[in-house]
Amino acid sequence: MVKLTYIQPDGTSQTVEAEPGVTVMEAAKLNDIAGIEAECGGACACATCHVYVDPAWVEKTGKPADIEEDMLDFAFDVRPESRLSCQIKVTPELDGLTVRVPAKQF
Amino acid sequence: MALDDMPEAAEAGTTEIDAIVIGSGPVGLFAVFELGLVDIKSLVIDILGKPGGQCSELYPEKPIYDIPALPTVTGQELTDRLMEQIKPFGAKFVFGERVDELVRGEDGRFHIKTDAGRAVIAKVVVIAAGGGSFTPKRPPLEGIEVYEGKSVHYAVRRMEDLRGKDVLVVGGGDSALDWTLNLAPLAKSLTLLHRRDEFRGAPHSVEQMRALVAEGRVRLIIGQMTKLDGTDGELEAVTVKTAAGEEKLPINAMLPFFGLTMKLGPVAHWGLNLNENLILVDTERFETSEKGIFAIGDINWYPGKLKLILSGFHEAALMAQGAHKIVHPDKKLLFQYTTSSSSLQKKLGVK
Numbered sequence: 001m002v003k004l005t006y007i008q009p010d011g012t013s014q015t016v017e018a019e020p021g022v023t024v025m026e027a028a029k030l031n032d033i034a035g036i037e038a039e040c041g042g043a044c045a046c047a048t049c050h051v052y053v054d055p056a057w058v059e060k061t062g063k064p065a066d067i068e069e070d071m072l073d074f075a076f077d078v079r080p081e082s083r084l085s086c087q088i089k090v091t092p093e094l095d096g097l098t099v100r101v102p103a104k105q106f
Numbered sequence: 107m108a109l110d111d112m113p114e115a116a117e118a119g120t121t122e123i124d125a126i127v128i129g130s131g132p133v134g135l136f137a138v139f140e141l142g143l144v145d146i147k148s149l150v151i152d153i154l155g156k157p158g159g160q161c162s163e164l165y166p167e168k169p170i171y172d173i174p175a176l177p178t179v180t181g182q183e184l185t186d187r188l189m190e191q192i193k194p195f196g197a198k199f200v201f202g203e204r205v206d207e208l209v210r211g212e213d214g215r216f217h218i219k220t221d222a223g224r225a226v227i228a229k230v231v232v233i234a235a236g237g238g239s240f241t242p243k244r245p246p247l248e249g250i251e252v253y254e255g256k257s258v259h260y261a262v263r264r265m266e267d268l269r270g271k272d273v274l275v276v277g278g279g280d281s282a283l284d285w286t287l288n289l290a291p292l293a294k295s296l297t298l299l300h301r302r303d304e305f306r307g308a309p310h311s312v313e314q315m316r317a318l319v320a321e322g323r324v325r326l327i328i329g330q331m332t333k334l335d336g337t338d339g340e341l342e343a344v345t346v347k348t349a350a351g352e353e354k355l356p357i358n359a360m361l362p363f364f365g366l367t368m369k370l371g372p373v374a375h376w377g378l379n380l381n382e383n384l385i386l387v388d389t390e391r392f393e394t395s396e397k398g399i400f401a402i403g404d405i406n407w408y409p410g411k412l413k414l415i416l417s418g419f420h421e422a423a424l425m426a427q428g429a430h431k432i433v434h435p436d437k438k439l440l441f442q443y444t445t446s447s448s449s450l451q452k453k454l455g456v457k
Binding site (some may be wrong): 039040043045046047049069070072073074076077079104105106 | 160164165168243244245277278279291300301302304306330350365366367368
């Protein structure tokens, strides 16, 4: 199992265990993490699972693909470390990954 | 947009029909099929400009793997095939209109009105509205609600209203680009704001926009909105954050284009029993708390509900049996298979 930490805008954090192969969005939904809406269910079609990847992890999670970059146009307060969590697959290399949930999803 | 033989709402008068289907996603479309098999004629109304609902709006190119007998099919293909399958029943379609009102008339039939003023009367109503109506996304800026309709617009109804204004268009797709091109000649100033210097819109529009920027007729800012200022719903300034820092732009009309999201919308006010924004139905006919109004697909709820297209198809078949009792109360319904029934095959146009 891989440990993932979600930090809320108010600073509270939750660490959950995820099975490699699920997405960071799915792990959030399975553990009732607030602020990850995932309206489209993970189709990279809505931008409501927007997260900020902790700068220390940006290299490991990689860059968004073109389609994800396009979809980030529909997110609010997009930053260089912005990703859609449905597009980050959990792998053993991501053990310890920390992401921040934005103050608002669209 | 009204297709085929449907007149524009303004000149439509009142249309009478057996069944109104609200929503043209896969489940709404298949409802036309099941209703058609039991001699019920349908009129389908959808807020989007084309059929398919989420399938064609959100994931037209994405494969769906759980439609029986179709190991893989894209949202668009599924929509196209359903449109082909229901063709024999000659349903009427109204696109680009939202059903706002639904009341039962004294004659027991349902009277509906769309946001375009179209009136339709039907014996039964089938709500197949999925996640609700697609509505423009509202930027989560503090206090934006008070400006909406006055100085913040999600659609342009009359271009003339924007003449002589300091206009801010926000977004990077075709809507943002089209309105930048259309409004630049008549606005006092036009600023296009987008979070990155890449645009999703048609390359031709991007070129035209860049030319206007080069001529100094449009100002392009790469950044994002952070704050709105104004009084009584009239916008006075929009603060934007760019790589260079914050800038307060004097703006009195803003057009944000951030795509669509789904909201339950007017359905919430039709007096139906709801369970957390979903319509409660029975599992025999998928009828709501109001006799004659059915709800199928993602918008309904019952114990064990799964939001799957295939469940919606099943719900459509049982709904049609229930609707038949209301539309044709004197006719006995004989259960038949399309494989062997010559009467069903005749309805399907099988030769």
